[in-house]
Amino acid sequence: MKATDLVYYMADMFPYRRRSSLDWIVPVSIGLGLGVAVGVGVGVLVAPTSGDEARRRLRDSTGRLRERAEKVKDRALGAARRAQDEIQESTSATPGERSFANDLGIR
Numbered sequence: 001m002k003a004t005d006l007v008y009y010m011a012d013m014f015p016y017r018r019r020s021s022l023d024w025i026v027p028v029s030i031g032l033g034l035g036v037a038v039g040v041g042v043g044v045l046v047a048p049t050s051g052d053e054a055r056r057r058l059r060d061s062t063g064r065l066r067e068r069a070e071k072v073k074d075r076a077l078g079a080a081r082r083a084q085d086e087i088q089e090s091t092s093a094t095p096g097e098r099s100f101a102n103d104l105g106i107r
Helices: 003-013 022-045 051-091 100-104
Strands: none
Touching: none
16 A cells, blocks of 8 residues: 555545645735735825935935945955055065065065
8 A cells, every 4th residue: 555545545534625736825826916016005105205206315325325335345445455565565575585475476
């Protein structure tokens, strides 16, 4: 006797209906879709500003975010260049001193 035969036998004994995945996917999808639609509708109805004003604010805030990102990038590049210069200075040896970097020809 196979395990599936036992499952079918038990299912016949009890008033149990085997459920497929569509039995729960379809209602959940419909509920999720309706929830999103209602949320968007309520958000549009109670929005404190018009669409033009909201788009302008969004455009301004993305411009400020871009400027901040540029400043952070410039600071990071400056710190990386300073670190590179410090490493190069510390690895460069005096004329009478040998170092591993000089042996490899790194300047």
